[in-house]
Amino acid sequence: xxxxxxxxTENTNLAAGIWKMVLAGDGTxxxxxxxxxxxxxxxxxxxxxxxxxDADEGSITIIxxxxxxxxxxxxxxxPGKPLDVLAGCGNGFQTCGDGSLSQLRRPLLIGGGVGIxxxxxxxxxxxxxxxxxxxxxxxxxxxxxxxxEEFRALGCTVNxxxxxxxxxxxxxxxxxxxxxDTYDCFYTCGPLPMLKALDKAIPAGIPxxxxxxxxxxxxxxxxxxxTIPVKGGYKRxxxxxxxxAREEILWEK
Amino acid sequence: xxxxxxxxxxxxxxxxELDNPVIPASGTFGYGxxxxxxxxxxxxxxxxxxxxxxxxxxxxPVPRIAEAASGMLNAVGLQNPGVDHVIAHELPEMKAFFHKxxxxxxxGFSVDDYVYTxxxxxxxPQVGWLEVNVSCPNVxxxxxxxxxxxxxxxxxxxxxxxVTAKPVILKLSPNVTDIAExxxxxxxxxxxxxxxxxxxxxxxxxxxxxxxxxxxxxGGLSGPAVFPxxxxxxxxxxxxxxxxxVGMGGISSAEDVLEMMMAGxxxxxxxxxNLVDPFACKKxxxxxxxxxxxxxxxxxxxxxx
Numbered sequence: 349x350x351x352x353x354x355x356x357t358e359n360t361n362l363a364a365g366i367w368k369m370v371l372a373g374d375g376t377x378x379x380x381x382x383x384x385x386x387x388x389x390x391x392x393x394x395x396x397x398x399x400x401x402d403a404d405e406g407s408i409t410i411i412x413x414x415x416x417x418x419x420x421x422x423x424x425x426x427p428g429k430p431l432d433v434l435a436g437c438g439n440g441f442q443t444c445g446d447g448s449l450s451q452l453r454r455p456l457l458i459g460g461g462v463g464i465x466x467x468x469x470x471x472x473x474x475x476x477x478x479x480x481x482x483x484x485x486x487x488x489x490x491x492x493x494x495x496x497e498e499f500r501a502l503g504c505t506v507n508x509x510x511x512x513x514x515x516x517x518x519x520x521x522x523x524x525x526x527x528x529d530t531y532d533c534f535y536t537c538g539p540l541p542m543l544k545a546l547d548k549a550i551p552a553g554i555p556x557x558x559x560x561x562x563x564x565x566x567x568x569x570x571x572x573x574x575t576i577p578v579k580g581g582y583k584r585x586x587x588x589x590x591x592x593a594r595e596e597i598l599w600e601k
Numbered sequence: 602x603x604x605x606x607x608x609x610x611x612x613x614x615x616x617x618e619l620d621n622p623v624i625p626a627s628g629t630f631g632y633g634x635x636x637x638x639x640x641x642x643x644x645x646x647x648x649x650x651x652x653x654x655x656x657x658x659x660x661x662p663v664p665r666i667a668e669a670a671s672g673m674l675n676a677v678g679l680q681n682p683g684v685d686h687v688i689a690h691e692l693p694e695m696k697a698f699f700h701k702x703x704x705x706x707x708x709g710f711s712v713d714d715y716v717y718t719x720x721x722x723x724x725x726p727q728v729g730w731l732e733v734n735v736s737c738p739n740v741x742x743x744x745x746x747x748x749x750x751x752x753x754x755x756x757x758x759x760x761x762x763x764v765t766a767k768p769v770i771l772k773l774s775p776n777v778t779d780i781a782e783x784x785x786x787x788x789x790x791x792x793x794x795x796x797x798x799x800x801x802x803x804x805x806x807x808x809x810x811x812x813x814x815x816x817x818x819x820g821g822l823s824g825p826a827v828f829p830x831x832x833x834x835x836x837x838x839x840x841x842x843x844x845x846x847v848g849m850g851g852i853s854s855a856e857d858v859l860e861m862m863m864a865g866x867x868x869x870x871x872x873x874x875n876l877v878d879p880f881a882c883k884k885x886x887x888x889x890x891x892x893x894x895x896x897x898x899x900x901x902x903x904x905x906x
């Protein structure tokens with residue numbers, strides 16, 4: 349994790365309540381897809397943790413949803429504004445080529461709503477390492493859909509589901525999953541009910557990585573504000589997560 | 602005889618010299634590791650490590666954090682690995698990156714709990730002070746209940762003093778009518794110092810769900826919002842006791858440190874500011890000399906009293 353000054357170069361509305369912000373600054377602070385940045389906002393005490401959508405040497409892109417006063421403030425930030433940012437927070441996704449997943453070449457990526465952004469940098473990395481990536485994206489309706497074409501442009505096959513049926517398959521991401529024999533591992537980020545449903549829907553033998561969100565104090569492991577129990581102990585979502593391995597997760601009943 | 606260079610920032614806390622009065626407060630600094638990855642934490646006066654109990658504790662369910670105007674609420678609930686684990690793992694690890702006496706923050710649910718934990722930590726050479734927390738607002742059947750009754754606070758003080766030779770600092774709760782009365786009871790029972798304030802009990806409700814944001818319903822308010830309350834209480838306690846007082850509550854700048862020491866604090870703890878800016882204490886220490894120059898303060902020692 350590094351602290352730095354970043355300058356907003358773009359801040360645009362992508363879909364209903366969904367905004368994209370591009371920050372110029374040290375993009376190398378982001379060391380893995382699935383990490384987040386923690387942004388200090390004017391007049392708000394706690395930083396706002398937002399997952400990284402994309403990063404390169406000189407920039408970091410985030411896609412955020414307006415959920416409260418802080419993210420609402422952010423929509424009014426103009427290009428040129430400097431931001432105080434902690435970048436490269438959290439562990440991120442483990443990708444093909446490192447660790448236990450090195451032999452698994454057919455990943456499935458499943459994102460719901462504002463859980464989709466961190467999967468984009470992940471898909472880029474996976475495709476660069478030669479993995480055939482299938483992607484399932486879920487939205488409430490066509491008007492809050494975003495990023496579909498960006499995933500297709502990377503070369504991913506993309507299935508889309510919407511709760512109201514206005515786009516793609518009517519239903520949830522679990523209604524748009526490809527056949528279980530077409531992927532050998534999966535990565536997911538989205539609302540908790542979606543993560544739970546995926547754990548039930550995907551055959552138990554397939555390894556998966558789940559990205560969680562939680563209200564945080566610091567975002568770097570100091571305050572124990574976001575700790576949850578896992579098998580064999582407990583983990584801080586901000587520092588030991590936000591990505592947890594399927595086998596260590598304790599699902600609440 | 603060479604020239605003696607005086608350290609303008611030096612203070613003494615219960616007979617132990619500190620390079621400066623800045624001490625990260627318990628619960629905002631873990632066991633130091635996360636911050637040692639970011640800067641050399643030996644520049645600190647010392648730090649007060651995460652509130653440690655007899656047995657390991659997971660703490661409260663999430664959400665544990667809520668925001669407030671100029672501050673935050675927390676209801677972590679004393680998550681810690683337990684004193685035996687701290688002695689076996691966290692303290693030996695700390696040796697690699699922190700070379701000063703550390704302040705051991707201790708909490709408990711009975712007098713016996715406090716005694717058990719303090720007796721164990723008394724044997725650890727790295728521990729310079731025991732900060733006995735009788736003020737945690739986020740646990741039931743202990744913590745704050747010892748710090749809201751002068752007799753109970755005195756009983757914990759007496760019991761802990763009997764099992765340790767290290768300086769014992771009682772950390773007090775602001776959630777009382779007369780904090781000076783509690784401080785006096787601790788002093789009479791043998792306390793070597795007082796630290797205050799712990800967090801102020803508060804709550805927030807989520808307008809969308811119409812339910813409390815914190816899973817624990819209530820939590821402790823900290824941050825700049827509480828600074829004037831903390832300053833007032835430190836001022837009152839300093840005038841009620843003759844042992845050193847460590848002032849804390851919303852300190853975020855070098856000016857805040859000076860103000861707290863003008864109220865009579867011997868040293869200060871910095872809490873929530875570390876969570877918003879991991880470099881907050883480093884920045885405060887670096888900015889102290891210029892702030893002192895601005896207000897004509899030669900040494901921090903001259904502010905005492």
